[in-house]
Amino acid sequence: MSRVFNFSAGPAMLPVEVLEEAAAEMMDYQGSGQSVMEMSHRSKVYDQIIKEAEADLREIMNIPDNYKVLFLQGGASQFFAEVPMNMMKNKKAGYVITGQWAKKAYQEAKIYGEAVELASSADETFSYIPDCSDLPITDDMDYVYICENNTIYGTKFKTLPNTKGKDLVSDISSCFLSEPIDVSKYAVVYGGVQKNVGPAGAVIAIIREDLITDECLPGTPTMLKWKTQADNDSLYNTPPCYTIYICGKVFKWIKKQGGLEAVKANNEKKAKILYDFLDESKMFRGTVRKEDRSLMNVPFVTGNEELDAKFVKEATAAGFVNLKGHRTVGGMRASIYNAMPIEGVEKLVEFMKKFEEENA
Numbered sequence: 433m434s435r436v437f438n439f440s441a442g443p444a445m446l447p448v449e450v451l452e453e454a455a456a457e458m459m460d461y462q463g464s465g466q467s468v469m470e471m472s473h474r475s476k477v478y479d480q481i482i483k484e485a486e487a488d489l490r491e492i493m494n495i496p497d498n499y500k501v502l503f504l505q506g507g508a509s510q511f512f513a514e515v516p517m518n519m520m521k522n523k524k525a526g527y528v529i530t531g532q533w534a535k536k537a538y539q540e541a542k543i544y545g546e547a548v549e550l551a552s553s554a555d556e557t558f559s560y561i562p563d564c565s566d567l568p569i570t571d572d573m574d575y576v577y578i579c580e581n582n583t584i585y586g587t588k589f590k591t592l593p594n595t596k597g598k599d600l601v602s603d604i605s606s607c608f609l610s611e612p613i614d615v616s617k618y619a620v621v622y623g624g625v626q627k628n629v630g631p632a633g634a635v636i637a638i639i640r641e642d643l644i645t646d647e648c649l650p651g652t653p654t655m656l657k658w659k660t661q662a663d664n665d666s667l668y669n670t671p672p673c674y675t676i677y678i679c680g681k682v683f684k685w686i687k688k689q690g691g692l693e694a695v696k697a698n699n700e701k702k703a704k705i706l707y708d709f710l711d712e713s714k715m716f717r718g719t720v721r722k723e724d725r726s727l728m729n730v731p732f733v734t735g736n737e738e739l740d741a742k743f744v745k746e747a748t749a750a751g752f753v754n755l756k757g758h759r760t761v762g763g764m765r766a767s768i769y770n771a772m773p774i775e776g777v778e779k780l781v782e783f784m785k786k787f788e789e790e791n792a
C-alpha cells in the first residue's frame with residue numbers, strides 16, 4: 433500500500449488511525465455482526481455511536497449547555513438557506529464578503545430577505561480580511577454572517593467582527609477543530625465535515641438554543657427547520673450514519689492528540705514551515721496578507737502560469753497530489769488540515785526547493 437500526501441481542499445485526508453479502525457470494524461462493528469453502513473439508525477448500537485460522537489464533540493469544543501449540536505445533510509451550501517429561513521425574523525441581515533463561500537451565502541440569503549454587504553475584500557481578490565471593527569450594522573438586522581476561514585483564498589479571521597450586539601453566524605467548514613474557539617461568542621457555528629472532520633455527507637451545526645423556534649420563514653421545509661432536527665436529536669429521518677460514525681472516531685483521535693490546544697500547536701508548526709519557505713523563496717510567494725493567513729489553506733504562485741502547471745504536474749508525479757489552485761485564483765493551494773502529517777509539509781517544501789533550483 434502506498435498513500436499519497438493529499439493537499440485537497442476537501443474532501444481531504446483523514447487520520448490513518450481512523451481509517452485503520454474503520455477498516456477493522458468494516459465487517460463486524462464491535463460484535464454486532466454488521467457494518468455501521470448496514471445498521472438501522474434506530475438501533476441501540478447506532479444510538480450509542482451518535483450520542484457518543486456528540487458528547488465527545490461537546491467535550492473537545494467545550495460547548496456550553498445552552499447550545500444544541502445538530503448533524504445535518506445538504507452540505508454547507510444548504511445551510512446557507514437554513515440560516516435566513518430560521519433566523520430572519522426582521523428579514524434583514526449583514527454579510528461580510530471575504531470570498532466565494534461568503535458570497536454564495538449572501539446571495540442565498542437575498543432570496544429570503546434583505547442581505548446587506550457590510551464589508552468586502554473583493555477589491556483585492558479576497559486576499560485579506562477587511563476591517564470589521566466598525567461595520568455599518570443597523571438595529572433591525574437579525575444577525576451578522578461571516579465565513580471564518582476562506583478555503584479558496586487562504587484567509588482567516590484572527591479576531592471576530594464587532595457585531596454591535598447582534599448574533600454572529602460563522603461558517604467554519606475549513607477550520608473546524610483546527611484550534612479552540614469560544615462557542616459562546618457565536619449564535620451559530622457550522623461547517624461541512626468533509627474539510628477537516630470526516631468524510632463528505634454531514635454538516636455539524638452548533639446553535640444557541642433560543643434560536644431554535646417554530647418561527648421560521650413561511651414555506652420552510654420541515655427538514656430545514658432546526659426545531660425539527662433538535663426535537664429529534666438529529667434523527668428525524670435517516671441521518672448520514674456512516675459519516676457521523678467516522679466523525680466520532682476523528683473526535684476521539686483529537687482527544688488522543690491532547691485536544692484542540694495540541695492540534696492548534698501542531699497546525700501552527702506545519703503552517704510555519706510552509707509560510708517561512710514562501711517568504712524566503714525567490715520563485716514561490718504566498719498570495720495573502722501575512723496577518724490574515726490561514727493555518728489550513730495556503731495558496732501560492734510562481735507568477736508564471738506555465739511554471740505553475742509544470743510544478744503541479746511534477747509534484748503530482750512525486751506523490752504530492754491536489755495542489756492545483758482554485759480556478760479563480762490560479763497557481764497552487766496546499767490544504768494542510770489536521771490529518772496532514774508534518775512530514776507531508778516538510779517533504780513538500782523539500783520538493784519545492786528542489787524545483788526552484790532546477791528551474792531557476
Ligand SMILES: *Cc1c(COP(=O)(O)O)cnc(C)c1O
Pocket residue numbers: 442506507508509510533579581582583603604605606624627
Ligand atoms: C467547502 C465549503 C463550503 C461548501 O460546502 P458543501 O458541503 O460542499 O456545500 C462552504 N463553506 C466553506 C468555507 C467551504 O470550505
